[in-house]
Amino acid sequence: MTESEDVIVKSVFIAAGCNRIVNNVSWGACDLVSFGSQNAVAIFCPKTAQILTTLPGHKAPVNCTHWIPGAKFAFRAKKLESHYLLSGDSDGVIILWGMTLADRKWRLVMQLPQLHKKGVTCITGIMVSLTDTIFASSSSDGAVHLWELILPCSPGGECKLSCFESLSVGSKPMVALSLAELPGNSEHITLAMGGLDNKIHMYWGKRTGKFVRGCELKAHTDWIRSLDFSLPICKPGEANSIMLVSSSQDKGIRIWKMSLLGFSGGEGQETYRKEISLASYIEGPIIVAGSSSYQISLESLLIGHEDWVYSVEWQPPSTRNEGSSYCQPQSILSASMDKAMMIWQPEKKTGIWMNVVTVGELSHSALGFYGGHWSPDGQSILAHGYGGAFHMWRNIGIDTDNWLPQKVPSGHFAPVTDISWGRHGQYILTVSHDQTTRVFAPWKTEASHLDGQSWHEISRPQVHGHDINCVAIIEGKGNQRFVCGADEKVARVFEAPLSFLKTLNRATLQSDIPEDLQMGVQILGANMSALGLSQKPIYVNAVHESPGANGNDSIDTLESIPDAIPVVFTEPPIEDQLAYHTLWPESHKLYGHGNELFSLCCDHGGKLVASSCKAQSQSVAEIWLWEVGSWKTVGRLQSHTLTVTQMEFSRDDTMLLAVSRDRQFSVFSIQRTGDEISSQLVAKQEGHKRIIWSCSWNPFGHDFATGSRDKTVKIWTVVDSKDPWVKQIATLPQFSSSVTAVSWFGIDRQRDHGLVAVGMENGLIELWSITVRRNIDSGGSSASAALAIRLDPTMCHVSPVNRLSWRSREKSEDSRSVQLASCGADHCVRIFEVNLSYN
Incomplete structure (x- = not known):
């Protein structure tokens, strides 16, 4: 939460997708999950399915995260007051974060010395004691570093870090690591490394360093992708054995057993093997660590996956009683492409x-899993996939296993380019370069937690074949509709199906859809075409012909893709349902532009849509006006010579404002006489010294703000006269970074007072208080501006803010509170609640 004297801002919702890379996700002993989302480290709570916060600090995409302690060492973490998190990025930077459990507050503890020259590929660690942690990091530069981290005994203490060993296996980098204490010899550590040479390299050494090569395990025929040591096995006669599980792109999983043979220097070798098994005859290599010798043998080969196995992980130990004793279950989780x-x-x-x-993802857009993880209690499993999405199952069975899907956070996995609030603010629509359109809404529940509602993705209207750049909700009466533009020369119009309207009513706890609207909507849902570019409608009277209309029928194989079955959801949908059963039908295509669509806007009466495309000449940079309903072209406005970056209609719909890469803005007057629409260029002016990225009208008049790469925001007014012209009335102090988004919200009409939200290229957001004073006699205006609040960096984006949008307020709503939505190049969508204490 951030607050100033007059304004209090708190974060309400964060949506973000997971970076599509192995080793990116970690489930900690504190029962929180960490993952990299572009340059930020995101933290989500599996119990509430909400992203709690994002941690800014990295300047490159986050490749891997690792909790200290992780789920494997949850039995040692019960008395800890602080938990720690390591994150590594594609520049080779590793950061240590700290979180106090009592208040869930985060701090950046330290940035590790940058020993890696290229991207970090894996971080793994073990807790030797309550305060002593050993961890290893690998990089595509071919080096593996071992570190010792001494945690403070009290919450206010400092962490002590040292790098005690650096290893280089060869020219082919390691991408999988696992550490373990040697059984029967806790002074020695063993390190397993696997990578692009198809071999598992075993090293051992003391905690002070001096690691030596033990042996190489040659069995896999393709890249090693994941390694994980178990803790010492609890079975009778096996107390001095640990297991190592490995997975590879050869589709196989292998289990290796490392057994203590005995101690050298005595009379003969004392053996601990109590039974002779088949595995004992397959003698593997023997490594000698200090005074102990160990034999490694192949215990088992697991064949079942049909593609690369990216991840294997032992089930975390279950705690015995209240002490620190534990029992290592014989259970392995694997995740595959x-x-x-x-x-x-x-x-x-x-x-x-x-x-x-076996659990899996059945949607048509699925391309497999990058990793699978156990919860600390071993009753839940989590996967992250190619689509940036999470999938979680929980075992709710008592006597027999019964794994059921659970709610998880969702979000875009590429830059989010545009956002638009639903017509009455019930939901927010977002588009992204991940080629999807998504609807997020607050799902209200009778039981009050999180103020009785929490935000979730409730629909994925469009799954497209092109990166989507812009979107506009069509205002006015009638059904919910939107227009979107992508990296193609066509704008597409989508209309909400009946299944979405009913789901939205369920989410907002409204009684039912208005009767007139329900009668008019004959389309229940949509089907994806074979090429993934058009979405065909499914009509209400045809749905009974589809088998399994309840949407719960099981699918025989992972390859079969059934017809989409539109479903009215009674709780927030999970990824499989979102990707396949929540599409909206496409009703129109708008042809005319010569290049990729770049900007869209709709007037407040729902009569006109304006569109622009990428351009490098005046003829291509023209703005097209479309009539809603007939979708005919009713105007082509020429003014700019380069791409029009944003457009907006004034609140009374009599003017259209456009800003461009050519550093100029244009104001057009829009006249409506009956069914005829005419437009005229009122003003064109060079407003800034660099590209103008964004613009926004004052809701109370013909004043507007423009934001530019020259790090300034300027306030202008249209002087109404027989020959209208534009005058600059204020310039905000220079910002710390390029201004990429502005949005004006009206608070008090009588005082002509409002807030301008400013988003910058560095991801930060500021709110400025703007008051316009009009001189009725002279017809002129002036404006005063003051910084209302600068949002805390932990609440903001870590990459350029692409769009800001205020939620329109209903007259009956509390005028002291309003919501602001933002989206950015960091793949995040954020919603803030702004409380106006002076109102």
């Missing part, structure tokens, strides 16, 4: 490892 996660366990009688649980 074949869109499936599997749990493997040995049969009780034969000991043969079998696949006991």
Whole structure:
């Protein structure tokens, strides 16, 4: 929460997708999940399915995160007051973060010495004691570094860090690491490394360093993708053994056993093996660590996945009683690019490892999983996939396993380019370069937690074949509609199906859709075409012909793709449902532009839509006006010579404002006489010294703000006379970065007072209080501006803010509180609640 004397701002909602890279996600002993979302580290709570915060600090995409302690060491974490998180990015930077459990407050503890010259590929660690952690980091520069981190005994203390070993295996970098204490010899650490040479490299050494090569395990025939050591096994006779599981792009999973043979220097070798198993005859390499010797043997080969296995992980130990003792379960979770996660366990009688649980993603846009993770209690599993999405299942069975999908946060996995509030502010529509359009809404519940509502993605109207650049909700009466423009020369019009309207009513706890609207909507949902460019309508009278209309029928194979079944949801939908059952039908295509669409806007009466495209000449840079309903071209406005970056209609719809890359803005007057629409250029002026990225009208008059790459925001007014002209009435003090988004919100009409939200290229957001004073006698105006609040960087974006949009207020609503939405190049959508204490 950020506050100033007059304004208090708190974060209400964050949507963000996961970077599409292995090792990016980590589930901590504190039962929070961390992941990289572009340059930020995002933290989400699995219980509420909400992203709690994002941590700014990295200047490059985050590749990997790792909790200290992780889920594996949750049995040691019960008395800890602070938990820590490591994150590594594609520039080789590793940052240590700290979080106090009591208040969930985060701080940047330190940036590690930058020993890696290229991107960090993996971070893994073990807790040797409550305050001592050993972790290793690998990079595509071929180096692996081992670090010791001494955690403070009290919350206010300082962490002590040292790098005690650096290893280089060769020219082919390592991408998978795992650490473990050697069984029966806790003074020694073993490190398993795997990478692009298809071999597992085993090293051992003391905690002070001097690691030596133990052996190489050659069995996989493709890149090693994941390694994970178990804790010492609790079975009788196995107390001095640990297991290592490895997965590879050869589609196989291998389990290796490292057993303590005995101690050298005595009379013979004392053995701890109590039974002779088949594995004991397959003698593997022996490594000698200090006075102990260990044999590594291949215990089992698991075949079941049909594509690269990106991730394997042992189930975290279950705690025995209240002490620090634990029991390591014989259970492995694997995640693969074949869109499936599997749990493997040995049969009780034969000991043969079998696949006991399979869960997966069935949507047509799925391309597999990059990683799978256990919750600390072992009752939930989480996957992150190619589509930047999370999938979570929880075992709710008592006597037998019953894994059911759970709600998770969702969001775009590429820059979010535009946002638009629903007509009455019930939801927000976002578009992105990830080629999707998404609807986020507050889902109200009778039971009050989080003020009785929490935000979720409730629909994915469009899954397109092009990067989407702009969107505009069509105002006015009738059904919910929007126009969007992508990296193609066509604007597309979409209309809300009946299934979405009913789901929205359920989310907002409204009784039902207005009768006139419900009668008019004959389309229940939409189907995706084979090429993924057009969405065909599914009509109400045809839905009974589709099998399994309740949407819950199981699908025989992962490859089969059924017809989409529009569903009215009674709780927030999960990823599979969003990607396939919430499409909107496309009703029109608007042809005319010569290049990729770049900007769209709709007037407040819902009669006109304006569009522009990327341009480098005056003829291509013209603005097209479309009549809503007939979708005929009713105007082509020429003024600019380069791309028009943003447009907006004045609140009374008599003027259209456009700003451009050519550093100029234009104001057009729009006249309506009956069905005829005419337009005229009122003013054209060079407003800034660099590109003008954004503009916004004052809701109370013909004043507007423009924001530019020259780091300034200027306030202008249209002087109404027989020959209207534009006059500058204020310039805000220079900002710290290029201004990429502005949005004006009216607070008090009598005082002509409002707030201008300013978003910058560095991701920061400021709110400025603007008061316009009009001189009725002279017809002139002046404006005063003051900084109302500068939002805390932890609440803001970490990359350029692409758009800001205030939610329109209903007359009956509390006038002291308003919501502001923002989207950015960091893949995030954010919603803030702004409380106006002086109102």
